[in-house]
Amino acid sequence: xxxxxxxxxxxxxxxxxxxxxxxxxxxxxxxxxxxxxxxxxxxxxxxxxxxxxxxxxxxxxxxxxxxxxxxxxxxxxxxxxxxxxxxxxxxxxxxxxxxxxxxxxxxxxxxxxxxxxxxxxxxxxxxxxxxxxxxxxxxxxxxxxxxxxxxxxxxxxxxxxxxxxxxxxxxxxxxxxxxxxxxxxxxxxxxxxxxxxxxxxxxxxxxxxxxxxxxxxxxxxxxxxxxxxxxxxxxxxxxxxxxxxxxxxxxxxxxxxxxxxxxxxxxxxxxxxxxxxxxxxxxxx
Amino acid sequence: xxxxxxxxxxxxxxxxxxxxxxxxxxxxxxxxxxxxxxxxxxxxxxxxxxxxxxxxxxxxxxxxxxxxxxxxxxxxxxxxxxxxxxxxxxxxxxxxxxxxxxxxxxxxxxxxxxxxxxxxxxxxxxxxxxxxxxxxxxxxxxxxxxxxxxxxxxxxxxxxxxxxxxxxxxxxxxxxxxxxxxxxxxxxxxxxxxxxxxxxxxxxxxxxxxxxxxxxxxxxxxxxxxxxxxxxxxxxxxxxxxxxxxxxxxxxxxxxxxxxxxxxxxxxxxxxxxxxxxxxxxxxxxxxxxxxxxxx
Numbered sequence: 001x002x003x004x005x006x007x008x009x010x011x012x013x014x015x016x017x018x019x020x021x022x023x024x025x026x027x028x029x030x031x032x033x034x035x036x037x038x039x040x041x042x043x044x045x046x047x048x049x050x051x052x053x054x055x056x057x058x059x060x061x062x063x064x065x066x067x068x069x070x071x072x073x074x075x076x077x078x079x080x081x082x083x084x085x086x087x088x089x090x091x092x093x094x095x096x097x098x099x100x101x102x103x104x105x106x107x108x109x110x111x112x113x114x115x116x117x118x119x120x121x122x123x124x125x126x127x128x129x130x131x132x133x134x135x136x137x138x139x140x141x142x143x144x145x146x147x148x149x150x151x152x153x154x155x156x157x158x159x160x161x162x163x164x165x166x167x168x169x170x171x172x173x174x175x176x177x178x179x180x181x182x183x184x185x186x187x188x189x190x191x192x193x194x195x196x197x198x199x200x201x202x203x204x205x206x207x208x209x210x211x212x213x214x215x216x217x218x219x220x221x222x223x224x225x226x227x228x229x230x231x232x233x234x235x236x237x238x239x240x241x242x243x244x245x246x247x248x249x250x251x252x253x254x255x256x257x258x259x260x261x262x263x264x265x266x267x268x269x270x271x272x273x274x275x276x277x278x279x280x281x282x283x284x285x
Numbered sequence: 286x287x288x289x290x291x292x293x294x295x296x297x298x299x300x301x302x303x304x305x306x307x308x309x310x311x312x313x314x315x316x317x318x319x320x321x322x323x324x325x326x327x328x329x330x331x332x333x334x335x336x337x338x339x340x341x342x343x344x345x346x347x348x349x350x351x352x353x354x355x356x357x358x359x360x361x362x363x364x365x366x367x368x369x370x371x372x373x374x375x376x377x378x379x380x381x382x383x384x385x386x387x388x389x390x391x392x393x394x395x396x397x398x399x400x401x402x403x404x405x406x407x408x409x410x411x412x413x414x415x416x417x418x419x420x421x422x423x424x425x426x427x428x429x430x431x432x433x434x435x436x437x438x439x440x441x442x443x444x445x446x447x448x449x450x451x452x453x454x455x456x457x458x459x460x461x462x463x464x465x466x467x468x469x470x471x472x473x474x475x476x477x478x479x480x481x482x483x484x485x486x487x488x489x490x491x492x493x494x495x496x497x498x499x500x501x502x503x504x505x506x507x508x509x510x511x512x513x514x515x516x517x518x519x520x521x522x523x524x525x526x527x528x529x530x531x532x533x534x535x536x537x538x539x540x541x542x543x544x545x546x547x548x549x550x551x552x553x554x555x556x557x558x559x560x561x562x563x564x565x566x567x568x569x570x571x572x573x574x575x576x577x578x579x580x581x
Binding site: 034 | 307309311380386401406552557559567568
């Protein structure tokens with residue numbers, strides 16, 4: 001019995017080396033080469049980048065090119081970086097606060113409001129938002145073409161998914177904790193914000209990361225609800241620069257690289273957190 | 286003064302912020318869209334024209350292509366994600382040394398700008414100078430053959446929408462894999478021990494233990510990626526802009542084109558059509574999947 005197991009183990013070990021090599025090789029070809037392509041072409045001179053190949057640049061002009069992109073068009077990229085940051089930070093903050101408390105009452109209160117809310121969450125996950133009527137509503141509220149309006153939209157569109165994950169996670173928190181707090185006179189908003197919310201840290205991080213990536217990279221919604229040059233987010237700028245840099249691919253790639261730098265930094269610093277957080281908070285059916 | 290609730294310490298007012306935002310910015314516009322889709326609309330004033338918008342929408346020649354593309358795109362991209370991510374998650378749940386590396390790399394594209402990914406891949410897929418076709422050409426040259434390679438994004442048939450769907454899989458397979466990994470982590474180890482005592486091979490364990498028990502995660506992946514596929518716009522817009530011509534248009538991009546041309550009523554009608562299409566496909570699908578789960 002032991003012998004057999006040992007033999008089996010060495011066989012699987014041998015196999016696993018091959019699996020490792022093939023897995024890493026494929027990952028590099030499929031997932032890393034496109035990024036390599038991006039970096040080398042962002043670092044090339046204009047005529048060199050026009051050939052669109054994988055060869056390393058004759059001279060590394062990466063920072064020169066990025067500097068050019070950032071200062072171009074009257075420092076437009078900096079302005080849109082600011083817009084993107086404001087939009088992302090405030091949207092994620094409000095989204096996390098609001099959806100957590102909703103998920104909490106939805107799980108704990110078993111009444112008709114909860115049933116309706118549950119149904120609304122599930123439908124909101126599926127149906128596409130009605131875009132032009134939303135613009136009409138935003139205009140009536142004087143929120144159209146404003147960052148505040150855009151933040152409200154991002155919160156509204158992110159609610160369903162965030163509430164769903166919060167609600168599932170809150171299901172794993174024993175009701176006895178609420179009861180102990182209630183006996184001590186802690187109810188209502190206090191009960192949630194002082195007792196429950198601190199316990200939701202792992203899932204809050206998960207939702208924060210997903211929402212940050214989603215909102216920072218959102219192109220479609222700002223396209224409709226936040227038009228205008230001075231309102232442009234980084235994604236809008238990038239898209240506009242496709243035609244502006246149609247003869248200067250190196251600058252176009254530099255812009256992509258500049259935008260990618262933010263998630264890349266987050267990824268390098270929080271990699272473990274992100275992946276474990278993602279698994280901790282993911283959906284149970 | 287509020288009465289101190291003895292029966293419910295859970296404040297209903299915790300519903301309000303989400304409820305108010307949802308009603309104003311999601312529910313009301315959705316209801317309004319049913320009305321405005323029946324009007325000629327300038328955003329300032331409207332004129333009721335009945336179902337003219339829908340008639341016009343359905344008589345457009347590119348609509349048929351848009352419908353077809355929307356469904357093909359959603360089915361292909363979600364189907365590939367469901368299958369690839371399942372095998373990837375199984376591979377990454379093993380005890381191999383490379384799993385940490387592969388897992389992080391696989392996940393990274395989900396954090397990256399869709400527009401950036403779209404632009405980069407449209408360059409890689411360039412029919413004349415692109416890296417992919419150059420590679421194909423040189424591989425073919427090794428075998429003594431000459432080929433131009435496929436026109437990934439410029440082909441006059443189905444290829445452009447399929448190419449974009451593949452890029453969507455490239456970008457989104459990481460999230461799908463993570464959902465599967467979480468589902469697999471929840472399967473009790475006992476099942477694997479018991480089945481290996483009974484002599485089941487790893488392959489048998491994968492098909493007879495893992496797949497049936499990972500079903501809830503699989504259903505989440507199916508629904509999320511299918512809905513995402515039906516509604517997707519940004520990747521298509523960044524890679525082809527619906528072109529060449531209308532070849533790679535989907536409903537969402539047609540609606541955007543109507544919107545930029547100032548046909549707000551028509552665009553809203555398109556929105557309602559997309560709304561109906563998504564509901565008709567997804568709600569029965571999710572009910573079917575849920576039923577299957579209960580039978581399990």
